[in-house]
Amino acid sequence: MRDVAIIGCGMTKFGRLEGKGLMELLVEASLKAIDDGGAGDRDFDAVYVANFAAGELTHQTGIASSLVDQLSLLPAAADRVENGPASGGSAIKNGFLAVASGAHDLVLVVGGEKMTHVDTDIITDIVATLSQPETEYVHGVTLPSLVAMFTRLYMQHHGVTERHLAMVAVKNHANALKNPYAHLQKAVTIEGVMNSVMIADPLRLYHCCPISDGGASVVLCPADEAKNYSDAPVRIAGFGQATDTHAVHERENPTVLKAVQLASKRAFEMAKLMPGDINVAELHDAFVILEIAQSEDAGFFRKGEGAKALEEGKTALDGELPINPSGGLKARGHPIGATGVAQVVELVWQLRGESGKRQVKGAEHAYCCNFGGFGNNVVAHILERM
Amino acid sequence: MQELMVGFKCKGCSMLHYPRHARCLRCKGTVFEEVELGDECKLLTYTKLYALPEGIEMTPLLLGIVEFPNGVRALGQLKGDDIKVGMRLRPIWGKIRKLGEKDIYGFRFEPFYSPQ
Numbered sequence: 089m090r091d092v093a094i095i096g097c098g099m100t101k102f103g104r105l106e107g108k109g110l111m112e113l114l115v116e117a118s119l120k121a122i123d124d125g126g127a128g129d130r131d132f133d134a135v136y137v138a139n140f141a142a143g144e145l146t147h148q149t150g151i152a153s154s155l156v157d158q159l160s161l162l163p164a165a166a167d168r169v170e171n172g173p174a175s176g177g178s179a180i181k182n183g184f185l186a187v188a189s190g191a192h193d194l195v196l197v198v199g200g201e202k203m204t205h206v207d208t209d210i211i212t213d214i215v216a217t218l219s220q221p222e223t224e225y226v227h228g229v230t231l232p233s234l235v236a237m238f239t240r241l242y243m244q245h246h247g248v249t250e251r252h253l254a255m256v257a258v259k260n261h262a263n264a265l266k267n268p269y270a271h272l273q274k275a276v277t278i279e280g281v282m283n284s285v286m287i288a289d290p291l292r293l294y295h296c297c298p299i300s301d302g303g304a305s306v307v308l309c310p311a312d313e314a315k316n317y318s319d320a321p322v323r324i325a326g327f328g329q330a331t332d333t334h335a336v337h338e339r340e341n342p343t344v345l346k347a348v349q350l351a352s353k354r355a356f357e358m359a360k361l362m363p364g365d366i367n368v369a370e371l372h373d374a375f376v377i378l379e380i381a382q383s384e385d386a387g388f389f390r391k392g393e394g395a396k397a398l399e400e401g402k403t404a405l406d407g408e409l410p411i412n413p414s415g416g417l418k419a420r421g422h423p424i425g426a427t428g429v430a431q432v433v434e435l436v437w438q439l440r441g442e443s444g445k446r447q448v449k450g451a452e453h454a455y456c457c458n459f460g461g462f463g464n465n466v467v468a469h470i471l472e473r474m
Numbered sequence: 475m476q477e478l479m480v481g482f483k484c485k486g487c488s489m490l491h492y493p494r495h496a497r498c499l500r501c502k503g504t505v506f507e508e509v510e511l512g513d514e515c516k517l518l519t520y521t522k523l524y525a526l527p528e529g530i531e532m533t534p535l536l537l538g539i540v541e542f543p544n545g546v547r548a549l550g551q552l553k554g555d556d557i558k559v560g561m562r563l564r565p566i567w568g569k570i571r572k573l574g575e576k577d578i579y580g581f582r583f584e585p586f587y588s589p590q
Contacts, residue, residue, distance in 0.1 A: 208525075209527075209528065212525065212527065213527055213528065216527060220493065222493050223492065223493045223548065223549055224549055226570070226571070226573070226578055226580060227537060227549060227550050227551055227570060227571075227580065227582075228523070228526070228527050228530045228535050228537065228551065228570070228571055229537065229549065230523065230525065230527060232523070232525060233521050233523045233535075233537050236521035236523070237519040237520060237521050237537065237538070237539055238519075240519045240520065240521065240559070241518070241519045244519075244559065285524075286522075286524055287523075287524055287525050288521045288522065288523040288524065288525065289521055289522040289523075289524075289534075290521075291521070333499070335492075335493060335549070336539070336549070337492075337539045337547040337548060337549050338491070338492070338499075338547065342518070342519075342539070
């Protein structure tokens with residue numbers, strides 16, 4: 089396999105982007121990445137478009153074919169990649185494999201979702217269809233309800249308190265204030281989070297990410313050609329992907345995110361790195377408990393010690409392992425198909441030293457976890473400065 | 475009308491599943507027999523859901539994950555006011571919601587000595 093580099097990246101602002109449709113978001117993010125990579129005059133071999141539910145949310149299908157036409161990248165190969173909330177991670181993985189294998193040389197990966205024009209009830213239902221149809225969905229399960237049951241177990245078994253949950257939200261909102269691309273540009277307090285409205289006991293409104301619009305994109309090429317395009321390319325050092333049972337109740341220990349463990353282990357093995365080598369991480373905090381649980385199952389902290397690390401400031405912007413400097417899904421926002429790509433975009437900026445006020449000093453190795461379904465399909469990537 | 479909940483026991487390796495899978499999660503066997511899960515289970519975790527899906531009549535919707543003595547777990551709606559982790563529950567068949575125009579039936583879980 090060849091080494092693969094990210095030579096360009098870009099994203100739209102995340103948020104309630106009235107007047108911008110899905111295709112406009114995909115085009116905007118793609119053009120930013122293509123320009124950033126100095127590839128404006130180049131033909132691309134393939135385009136991977138990460139998207140969760142264009143058909144259901146925006147009544148458009150075949151969006152990858154539409155995008156290459158818009159971008160004048162014909163006759164590039166074009167595919168939509170759907171892996172629920174981990175669509176972005178999966179699309180990057182597909183792009184990585186295409187270049188690593190030698191099948192393609194120049195690949196565009198873009199993720200996007202247009203959501204805020206649709207009623208929250210309908211979005212909640214579309215997302216709920218990720219759950220197991222006969223034993224979860226039919227009973228009235230929504231993603232927040234699964235997370236709530238997981239949170240209750242986690243609080244019972246792993247020493248997480250309501251205050252810890254609030255601390256994740258406070259930290260990530262504070263980081264987002266330093267990120268001009270973030271959806272929620274508002275500081276929150278521990279008390280504010282702990283008194284926010286109950287969505288699914290013990291899960292409160294401020295434990296959840298917002299519904300957002302947005303797009304994010306990266307350009308990939310073989311690492312040995314990267315310097316022809318970019319002064320500061322970033323290598324994809326490793327990826328890992330793993331799946332787990334569809335029904336959450338079938339997991340041997342429902343508080344263990346086994347797919348996060350396996351995906352991370354594979355990524356670290358491929359990168360020949362250890363969790364202790366990582367300087368900055370983007371985790372999939374669609375719900376705050378997930379940041380704590382993933383920080384443990386990815387291998388950064390022992391099971392049951394993630395909350396303590398958070399409390400000690402280890403995961404803060406100036407801590408030993410800053411987590412979600414972008415604000416995470418919690419505050420940067422979660423346009424579902426864009427999220428996994430946006431995580432990588434943030435880490436590329438961090439490794440290039442271009443993250444402004446949220447810059448993690450001297451970051452050389454970065455990790456991200458993109459979490460599909462309720463942890464039944466997880467993609468992890470490790471990036472490094474070249 | 476179904477009396478008892480059933481799980482799916484792999485004929486090859488005896489692993490119990492709920493729900494059914496096309497192939498056994500342990501040995502990849504494809505032949506299963508239905509086994510009754512029993513009339514008593516224990517509550518592992520639960521939530522009171524306030525942001526309700528359409529067609530649900532219970533506010534808030536009580537959802538929980540239970541475990542049967544044979545180790546099989548299931549998710550379902552709960553009935554009762556004083557819900558606590560660890561409490562004993564039993565599966566009861568009935569209408570659980572409307573989906574579109576259709577009434578959906580299934581098992582929900584209720585305490586043994588329900589006040590009603």
